[in-house]
Amino acid sequence: MSAEARAINFGAGPSALPESVLEETAKGLLNFAGTGIGIAEISHRSKEFTAFVRNLESLIREQLDVPPTHHILFTQGGGSGQFSAVVLNMLARHRLLRPELAEEDRVMDYVVTGSWSKKAAEEARRLGGGRVNVVADGRKHSPDGKSFNNIPPAEAFTFSEDPALIYYCENETVDGVEFAHAPGPTAFPFERLPKTGLIPLVADYSSSFMSRPIPRLADHAIIYAGAQKNIGPAGLTILIVRQDCVVDVDAAAKLGAVPTPITMSYKTLVDSGSLYNTPSVLAIYMTGLVIERMKSLGGVPYFEQVNKNKAEKVYAVLKEGEAKGKLRGKVQEGSGSWMNIVFDVLGEGEEAKFLSGAEARALKGLKGHRSVGGIRVSLYNAVSEQQTDKLVDYIREFIGQ
Ligand SMILES: Cc1ncc(COP(=O)(O)O)c(C=O)c1O
Incomplete structure (x- = not known):
């Protein structure tokens, strides 16, 4: 699969990894640190x-x-x-x-x-x-x-x-x-x-x-x-x-x-x-x-800012969905996670519709944990703000119907 064909992965773990890291890993699998031996083959005592x-x-x-x-x-x-x-x-x-x-x-x-x-x-x-x-x-x-x-x-x-x-x-x-x-x-x-x-x-x-x-x-x-x-x-x-x-x-x-x-x-x-x-x-x-x-991008403080922005955007659209009677957040105000945002899609058959629409846009991994159901959006470090915007746009389109 080409990099262009990759979906946006909102899965809760295992979860998205940066593409540059996956490409670098591929090189390391063949030759780690110039040793001529792949990383999965080299002695851990080397x-x-x-x-x-x-x-x-x-x-x-x-x-x-x-x-x-x-x-x-x-x-x-x-x-x-x-x-x-x-x-x-x-x-x-x-x-x-x-x-x-x-x-x-x-x-x-x-x-x-x-x-x-x-x-x-x-x-x-x-x-x-x-x-x-x-x-x-x-x-x-x-x-x-x-x-x-x-x-x-x-x-x-x-x-x-x-x-x-x-x-x-x-x-x-x-x-x-x-x-x-x-x-x-x-x-x-x-x-x-x-x-x-x-x-x-x-x-x-x-x-x-x-x-x-x-x-x-x-x-x-x-x-x-x-x-x-x-x-x-x-x-x-x-x-x-x-x-x-x-x-x-x-x-x-x-x-x-x-x-x-x-x-x-x-x-x-x-x-x-x-x-x-x-x-x-x-x-x-x-x-x-x-x-x-992470270090080259500015370390934890950089990711803190990006993660804050991402979470705020998803909570904002969730609020819009609540106002329209289409979505319902599951967590009390002030206790919501930046990393895993959970909500229900209201109405008979609407959750399945939400998920299939997301799937059609290559927005994946949104189904909530099997024990609690609903939707879960996981916004770990490797999910970019632009990728989050795509999901937010989709949710806005969905609740606007
Ligand atoms: C907060 C938290 N603790 C513990 C676990 C269990 O971790 P593992 O599956 O690595 O045993 C998980 C797994 O998702 C988790 O999210």
Whole structure:
């Protein structure tokens, strides 16, 4: 297929990648860094590849302003792998700090604002080793009592005194709910966190990583993301881990903590420079190319502005559609995501009509997640403002009928 025949991909992940990166990847598949060996064929221990990994790490550090207190690590297993890994590593850390606590007194705080944080909390319950406390649940603040359509008010957040971890998902990809980055009623209530010691704050940034700066990054214990939304293909998981969360998981297990598989231990990743076992070489390569391109365009601040413009345009046309009684946004004002905008098309058969009209214009990936239905527009970094304009024009045409 020629580049001209490519569709505009609004899919939620795996998702659009810049064409220049795909072309560069094709070259790297034949000959990586002048070695005469393709990137999918070269040893992950070769000096060329290890240099590439170290450079990727420093590009991320630079663009997100990650302080020296935090490691940048690469692993596999996706966001779901981290649902387990954060629990195991943070329970191990807590066990070493508070070995005397009984299981029911070892608490893991979860903020549940959508399908992904709900799943993360379920995994924590499944693994055991501590009790899950739901700090706030978005469903309780929705009109029907069962929809994830809002960020709960700050007063609803009641954190435990000394939890093993405090978990939140910054952007809920399925439900389109996101914490605001500017201070205000839908920002993460950092001011309500426990005041003592280093806060074990864990954030799932899977669907907004490197789309804009991370508020209060240095106050987080762990931030993680799968690459397959904004910065690469599936297969690579990126972690930002504060030094105090890199613990001897085996020493903790001897004290009774749930054992941590060796590849999930953050200490293993730190000690091996993220190369304990064979990493996802190709995914790392493509992510590196994306991030180099990001830097050449102006880095995270540039993408923040473009992403803001894109989201504002889609929310504006959604408002027009609501005024005409054709569309209905699913998320409360102030809680809407920049990355995944979700709405219903009103009227019998209208959604199918909307989707087939979009398809005819090569606007793809718009169907909402199978669990919630409706329409979802994902506007990750590789979707340009011009491409977004095409979708906005189509929506305007559709609601004008
Ligand atoms: C916010 C969020 N967290 C976690 C996941 C799960 O990630 P993975 O499919 O990489 O396991 C996803 C996947 O879409 C996600 O959007």
